[in-house]
Amino acid sequence: MNKSFKNLKIGVLPFGIILTLVIGTVLAINLFVGDRSYFLTGETTHGHYQIQLECQSCHTEPFSTQEQMQTSCEKCHAEELDKINDSHPEKKFLDPRNAELTDKLDARLCTTCHKEHKPEITRKYGVTLAPDFCIHCHRDIAEDKPNHQDFEFKTCATSGCHNFHDNTMLYEKFLAKHLDEPKNLKSQQLPSRTGVKRWLKKHKLKEFYSVPEPDLNFSDEVTSIQNKEAFDKATQLWRLSVHAKTNTQCSNCHTDEAYPSFQIDNIESTCHDCHKKQHETFIQGKHGMRLSLGLSPISTQHSIKQVNRDEFKVLGCVSCHSPHSVNVVDAAVDSCLECHQDKHSRNYKQSKHFELWIKENSGDLKPGSGVSCASCHLPRLKKGKRVDVIHNQNWNLQPNTKMLRKVCMNCHGLEYSLSALSDDFLVEKNFVGSSNYDHPTFKLIRERLKKKTKVNNP
Amino acid sequence: MKIKNIVCAVAVAVSMTASPLVFAKDVSVKKMADAIFSVIEADRAIYTKNIVQRLQNEDEVITADEHWKEESALILPAQMLRLAAERVNEKNAGFNYSLLSLWAINKQNKPRTDLEIKALNALKDKKENFYGEETLGGKKYFTAAYPDIAVSKACIDCHNDHIDSPKKDFKLGDAMGGLVIRIPLD
Numbered sequence: 001m002n003k004s005f006k007n008l009k010i011g012v013l014p015f016g017i018i019l020t021l022v023i024g025t026v027l028a029i030n031l032f033v034g035d036r037s038y039f040l041t042g043e044t045t046h047g048h049y050q051i052q053l054e055c056q057s058c059h060t061e062p063f064s065t066q067e068q069m070q071t072s073c074e075k076c077h078a079e080e081l082d083k084i085n086d087s088h089p090e091k092k093f094l095d096p097r098n099a100e101l102t103d104k105l106d107a108r109l110c111t112t113c114h115k116e117h118k119p120e121i122t123r124k125y126g127v128t129l130a131p132d133f134c135i136h137c138h139r140d141i142a143e144d145k146p147n148h149q150d151f152e153f154k155t156c157a158t159s160g161c162h163n164f165h166d167n168t169m170l171y172e173k174f175l176a177k178h179l180d181e182p183k184n185l186k187s188q189q190l191p192s193r194t195g196v197k198r199w200l201k202k203h204k205l206k207e208f209y210s211v212p213e214p215d216l217n218f219s220d221e222v223t224s225i226q227n228k229e230a231f232d233k234a235t236q237l238w239r240l241s242v243h244a245k246t247n248t249q250c251s252n253c254h255t256d257e258a259y260p261s262f263q264i265d266n267i268e269s270t271c272h273d274c275h276k277k278q279h280e281t282f283i284q285g286k287h288g289m290r291l292s293l294g295l296s297p298i299s300t301q302h303s304i305k306q307v308n309r310d311e312f313k314v315l316g317c318v319s320c321h322s323p324h325s326v327n328v329v330d331a332a333v334d335s336c337l338e339c340h341q342d343k344h345s346r347n348y349k350q351s352k353h354f355e356l357w358i359k360e361n362s363g364d365l366k367p368g369s370g371v372s373c374a375s376c377h378l379p380r381l382k383k384g385k386r387v388d389v390i391h392n393q394n395w396n397l398q399p400n401t402k403m404l405r406k407v408c409m410n411c412h413g414l415e416y417s418l419s420a421l422s423d424d425f426l427v428e429k430n431f432v433g434s435s436n437y438d439h440p441t442f443k444l445i446r447e448r449l450k451k452k453t454k455v456n457n458p
Numbered sequence: 459m460k461i462k463n464i465v466c467a468v469a470v471a472v473s474m475t476a477s478p479l480v481f482a483k484d485v486s487v488k489k490m491a492d493a494i495f496s497v498i499e500a501d502r503a504i505y506t507k508n509i510v511q512r513l514q515n516e517d518e519v520i521t522a523d524e525h526w527k528e529e530s531a532l533i534l535p536a537q538m539l540r541l542a543a544e545r546v547n548e549k550n551a552g553f554n555y556s557l558l559s560l561w562a563i564n565k566q567n568k569p570r571t572d573l574e575i576k577a578l579n580a581l582k583d584k585k586e587n588f589y590g591e592e593t594l595g596g597k598k599y600f601t602a603a604y605p606d607i608a609v610s611k612a613c614i615d616c617h618n619d620h621i622d623s624p625k626k627d628f629k630l631g632d633a634m635g636g637l638v639i640r641i642p643l644d
Contacts, residue, residue, distance in 0.1 A: 085527060089544075090548075091544040091545070091547050091548045092544060094544070094547035094548065094554070095543070095547055095554045095556055095640075096554055096594040096595060096597065096599060096640055096642075097554075097556060097570055097571055097574065097594065097638075097640075099594040099595025099596075099597075100570075100594075100595070102595070103595065144565045168528070171525050171528060173523075173525060173528075173529065174525075174528070448621070451621060452621045455619075455621050
């Protein structure tokens with residue numbers, strides 16, 4: 001009996017060693033040669049899945065400390081948080097008088113609220129705390145604001161109420177200034193792009209150049225163009241483009257110092273020589289973030305969103321902006337809908353916004369009257385005299401009230417806009433119909449302003 | 459005899475090394491807090507009187523506003539102090555400070571720790587500095603509180619008129635709150 005047990009032990013030992021070696025080898029191959037997918041501890045959120053196998057972009061060390069992880073978060077997100085005047089910045093919690101609060105909920109660290117690879121507890125905006133987390137620090141809110149006593153803590157972050165980071169839409173003067181605005185404003189127009197105007201000014205021109213001849217002739221020596229038909233089509237589209245009018249020649253995109261003979265077929269790398277701001281914001285957003293880490297661009301196969309996977313599409317400048325026509329009209333709607341197939345996207349062509357977009361592009365309405373996908377998600381932001389198209393959709397995507405000031409209120413009154421953004425069903429229908437939702441924010445602000453008038457004019 | 463000498467020598471050595479510690483704890487830390495306060499108070503008074511009071515209340519060329527970025531306005535004096543305090547926090551400069559009041563407009567600036575409550579109540583009546591020690595988050599701190607006196611009309615007008623202000627009868631020279639400075643002792 002004892003002997004057979006001993007024999008069994010002797011037999012199991014080498015098996016155990018071999019099994020450990022096999023598992024170790026498989027893991028090592030996956031880690032050092034493979035795609036590292038065996039080391040993913042759980043599904044990654046919509047904001048990070050694009051770079052989930054580039055572990056070291058967040059985990060800078062094999063066993064990163066919380067401080068190192070915080071540095072990684074700030075590397076990508078600090079600038080945006082500063083821009084929106086973050087309501088809960090880390091520096092607010094460094095005072096020791098907050099020690100009791102940070103013991104309950106350490107708001108100095110992003111990972112306290114946003115734990116990655118935890119799909120089972122991840123809610124909207126990648127938050128992994130229970131919806132009533134505000135209670136930890138604001139338990140006594142009803143004492144200071146009695147009109148909040150009927151609200152439950154899980155409703156604090158309702159769209160149009162409070163956000164943890166960006167509360168610019170709740171600034172009292174802003175709300176007071178725009179109360180009682182009509183549904184549709186008198187002037188309904190998005191700011192006009194200023195890139196072409198700025199180009200003319202920079203080159204001291206009043207009008208564009210007359211269309212020149214392309215500086216490339218079809219010849220067999222040119223390896224990137226397969227046949228005469230393709231060459232003619234490309235140059236024909238180019239002749240009608242803004243690139244031709246600005247004398248941006250074939251050589252500007254298809255050659256560089258290393259490849260002087262038109263060998264550059266994929267022109268992606270040359271776009272940002274001229275379109276710096278667009279490139280800069282593109283690689284900050286979900287579409288281009290892989291490029292910022294030197295990875296291959298995202299494709300329809302990578303995406304976890306509801307996209308069309310029937311056609312393999314790699315996302316870069318030329319996938320949306322046809323490289324020779326550089327058509328911004330196509331780029332603003334058709335390019336988006338080629339991939340995005342969710343309900344909101346599919347409903348766009350039934351919307352009033354699309355109707356206006358068609359009228360604008362047929363010349364029936366003045367420029368800036370229509371609303372494309374890009375109008376809302378890659379908005380035109382005005383700063384001084386300059387208007388830039390922001391290619392980082394994160395800036396005004398979630399929470400959707402970020403869109404209010406930059407987009408909606410170019411055409412609509414505040415109350416109407418906020419009620420629409422807070423109505424999930426209406427958002428899904430792409431604003432086909434109208435919202436009957438009376439947002440509680442406006443009841444509260446009206447009461448407050450009334451009280452303020454009484455205090456100042458007793 | 460030999461042992462006695464050794465004991466004496468050890469006692470002298472301990473007292474010599476211990477006395478600077480006592481000095482550092484009881485005198486230097488207090489002096490340091492007083493010096494920090496004098497700089498903060500001077501900057502604050504100059505900003506309030508020469509910038510906000512002059513440009514907003516007298517010359518009426520620009521307003522001071524809570525949402526100064528949005529309104530292209532001046533930073534409120536209390537915000538100026540808070541932003542500087544946050545910058546000091548970020549630099550891990552070896553001390554922290556905050557402006558607190560029993561009648562704070564922003565309720566996050568009401569006294570929170572036992573010592574803050576005691577200090578603010580003492581400052582309210584006596585307008586004298588308050589010193590003490592407290593333990594926060596497992597760390598021991600020397601805590602000094604100094605009365606925050608209304609130095610200009612801009613201070614009292616803003617607080618008396620503000621909808622969220624719990625006290626609306628401040629006068630020039632009143633202690634509107636206190637500046638609390640903390641220096642870690644561990």
